[in-house]
Amino acid sequence: MAFPLITRQLALSLQKNVWLGASGCRYVSKTATKTQVEFDYNGPSMKTSVPGPRSQELTKQLGDIQNVGAVNFFCNYEESRGNYLVDVDGNRMLDLYTQISSIPIGYNHPALLKLMTNPNNLSTFVNRPALGILPPENFPDKLTESLLSVAPSGMTRVQTMACGSCSNENAFKSMFIWYKNKERGHSTPSDEDLRTSVINQAPGCPDLSILSFMGSFHGRTMGCLATTHSKAIHKLDVPTFDWPIAPFPRLQYPLEEFSRENAQEESRCLEEVEDLIVKWRQKGKPVAGIVVEPIQAEGGDNHASPDFFRSLRNICRKHGCAFHVDEVQTGGGTTGKFWAHEHWGVDDPADIVSFSKKLLTGGYFQKDELQPDKAYRIFNTWMGDPAKNLFLAEVLNVIRRENLLEEVTRSGKALLNGLYELQAQYSGILSRARGQGTFCAIDICDDETRNRILLKTRDKGVILGGCGDRSIRFRPALIFKEYHAHIFLNIFNDVLAQLK
Numbered sequence: 497m498a499f500p501l502i503t504r505q506l507a508l509s510l511q512k513n514v515w516l517g518a519s520g521c522r523y524v525s526k527t528a529t530k531t532q533v534e535f536d537y538n539g540p541s542m543k544t545s546v547p548g549p550r551s552q553e554l555t556k557q558l559g560d561i562q563n564v565g566a567v568n569f570f571c572n573y574e575e576s577r578g579n580y581l582v583d584v585d586g587n588r589m590l591d592l593y594t595q596i597s598s599i600p601i602g603y604n605h606p607a608l609l610k611l612m613t614n615p616n617n618l619s620t621f622v623n624r625p626a627l628g629i630l631p632p633e634n635f636p637d638k639l640t641e642s643l644l645s646v647a648p649s650g651m652t653r654v655q656t657m658a659c660g661s662c663s664n665e666n667a668f669k670s671m672f673i674w675y676k677n678k679e680r681g682h683s684t685p686s687d688e689d690l691r692t693s694v695i696n697q698a699p700g701c702p703d704l705s706i707l708s709f710m711g712s713f714h715g716r717t718m719g720c721l722a723t724t725h726s727k728a729i730h731k732l733d734v735p736t737f738d739w740p741i742a743p744f745p746r747l748q749y750p751l752e753e754f755s756r757e758n759a760q761e762e763s764r765c766l767e768e769v770e771d772l773i774v775k776w777r778q779k780g781k782p783v784a785g786i787v788v789e790p791i792q793a794e795g796g797d798n799h800a801s802p803d804f805f806r807s808l809r810n811i812c813r814k815h816g817c818a819f820h821v822d823e824v825q826t827g828g829g830t831t832g833k834f835w836a837h838e839h840w841g842v843d844d845p846a847d848i849v850s851f852s853k854k855l856l857t858g859g860y861f862q863k864d865e866l867q868p869d870k871a872y873r874i875f876n877t878w879m880g881d882p883a884k885n886l887f888l889a890e891v892l893n894v895i896r897r898e899n900l901l902e903e904v905t906r907s908g909k910a911l912l913n914g915l916y917e918l919q920a921q922y923s924g925i926l927s928r929a930r931g932q933g934t935f936c937a938i939d940i941c942d943d944e945t946r947n948r949i950l951l952k953t954r955d956k957g958v959i960l961g962g963c964g965d966r967s968i969r970f971r972p973a974l975i976f977k978e979y980h981a982h983i984f985l986n987i988f989n990d991v992l993a994q995l996k
Contacts, residue, residue: 533975535606536578539983540957541588548585576603579973579980581959589954590983593961597793597825597971598853600891601900605975611890620882627656627879628872635882642889646834648849648861649842656859656880660824660852661715664787666874667848667860668719671785671818672704673873674866678816683869704784705737705776707769707817709744711795711964714787714822723787726795726964740772740783744792745800749928762804769808773815785818785847786811790836793825796964797937799930802840809842818866821846828854829895829974832905832933839932854974856891857884900974908933910978911970914985922992928967936970937963945995952991958984 547555547569554570575582579602581591591599601608611617625632643654655670657663677683685693685700693700708714708723715721716730722737724730745762748754773783788808792798812819826836828851837845847866852858857880868874895901908931915929915938928939940946946966953960963969972980 533578537580542957543586546954550584578602589957589959591959592970592972593959599973600854601894602973602975628875638885642885651861654861659858661717661720663850663858663860664714664720665717667850670866673868675784703781705739705781707740707783707786711744711792713794740776742769783817787820789822790826796967805840818847820848822850824852827851830935856888904933907976907978910981937967940966956987958987
């Protein structure tokens, strides 16, 4: 099936100028240079409202098997390409949400399809090993070629996992193991440690904690849920741990007009972090680590300054806590740098950096001292997937060859400037436009209006996502260009004009 798809896509000659210059296409900012994405479509094309009849039929069918409350519509992934997602009713939509920010270089990229046809890769695709015990011969080389080639500053160790939640869950375990070894002064547990651990009792199961922030999202597994504080539905009815929760700065925009107020807000939050560390130590539940997102994504695209994160790093050093930076959604280039923490300008950004989504595989980088020294302490059956490392290595080649981080910076500037213009034009509806690279967001006046805008924009051929109480987040692929931003901005303007 891959061969005809490659042929169709490589032969495709698109005429984006025709669509961009069509009647009714209005620009809210300057026309961008229309550089071709050879395997892209030339614009949205809508045949039905979304979900269409076929999607509704399939939703009913799947509903007899599992819960479908979150299903938006069904997709035709074979016909999707580039920045465009096609649904089963033939609707072609410009995708600025990309499977919750997890598509790095668009749908059906020719480089990835070509990779699938290479007979040397067949064994990797067909055989999925239990990596912890029986890794393939080329696994060290493939890790070096892919993940280690983009390792955060000061890190040479990486542990692969399957998804973001299990990456964070095992990163937490690594922090706890490190903390206890540091406390003992060695890594050999006592007989009492061993005996009590299997019955969930101290000292084998110590009463340690992880400090997290209000508005954060780190996953839906048990340990991760204890550090997730974005929406009640994620946590409802699930037992959790008594771990400290610090306030995350709530910045005022535009930033340049509120520099003093924002500095005071960040100082307040940092003071609370230190107070909580002391309080939990006094409670007998010392903080082994702090986990934070460079930009709180699910919680509402909440930003903080580089100074805030540098101070947080120093607090961890002061109190002997590990510092875990969760780059599951921000990693992979979407902020204009490969890692969002690179914007902080520090050489020693973290002890652990977790990733997933745009890196196609899950996992975490860690400092040497956080590497567990015994087998099976960090373990599951698959511990990732070598096939995903193959794809990632090729994605990284495309990013470098096509200078996609520079592209993200250009298209992100066009997107954010357009949002600023629309915010000024529709001040009763829009506020707090913000972002780094294409990792952008804007607030809507209320949740009901936000949801109406998402649906109306989708029916006009653009897929967006919500986050927080009333924000819209933008998460396009790295191949998203300036002219794609203009296509979106014009459609968004049309939707807002109908609401005004």
